[in-house]
Amino acid sequence: MLGTAPAQAAHRSHSFEGGCAIHGVTKLGTPLQNTTDLLPNTYSYDATGTCTGTIDGKAVLNAPVTVVGGGPCLGNCALSKTTDPGHATIDFVNGPGKGDDAPIDVTINFVVVMTETQFQIEGTKSGEATGHGTFLTGSSFADLLSECNAGTLQEAPFDLWMATATPLTS
Numbered sequence: 001m002l003g004t005a006p007a008q009a010a011h012r013s014h015s016f017e018g019g020c021a022i023h024g025v026t027k028l029g030t031p032l033q034n035t036t037d038l039l040p041n042t043y044s045y046d047a048t049g050t051c052t053g054t055i056d057g058k059a060v061l062n063a064p065v066t067v068v069g070g071g072p073c074l075g076n077c078a079l080s081k082t083t084d085p086g087h088a089t090i091d092f093v094n095g096p097g098k099g100d101d102a103p104i105d106v107t108i109n110f111v112v113v114m115t116e117t118q119f120q121i122e123g124t125k126s127g128e129a130t131g132h133g134t135f136l137t138g139s140s141f142a143d144l145l146s147e148c149n150a151g152t153l154q155e156a157p158f159d160l161w162m163a164t165a166t167p168l169t170s
Helices: 141-150
Strands: 015-028 039-055 058-075 079-082 086-097 100-113 116-123 126-134 155-169
Touching: 015 058, 015 086, 015 100, 039 086, 039 155, 058 100, 100 155, 116 155
Parallel strands: none
Antiparallel strands: 015 039, 015 155, 039 058, 058 079, 058 086, 079 100, 086 100, 100 116, 116 126, 126 155
16 A cells, blocks of 8 residues: 555544544555465555544544554455554544544554455554454445456555454553
């Protein structure tokens, strides 16, 4: 996927506990290939969504978030996985105080089998979440397979749902 992880800016600590629905686009550094080998690649993800739970101990309902992330991976048309944790920032727009964004930096590990993805997410200070994502949003399996077989699959819509096991803190 394009590029590497976003630069982690210094900011005050924030914490989130709850669940999120996030919708965006995944981009690959090089198109996926229909091979049995897992080929080195990179990914980036740029998305928006909403989260419900608590941010810095204050209740939020459908709080708007932006998510930007990326990192290294290995993959082909049938299987992809992180090789090292990727990095992302979940930014709560107008976080716990009016006009106060609340970014939370996380690391991400994932495994993609065909169109479905399982995630492990950790706050850079503490906390864990799990997630499930799908590429079957705005794309059909036949379209994704056709692009992958042609070696042209380099970008696809992606939906992610995640829930914390313990509060994500960075």
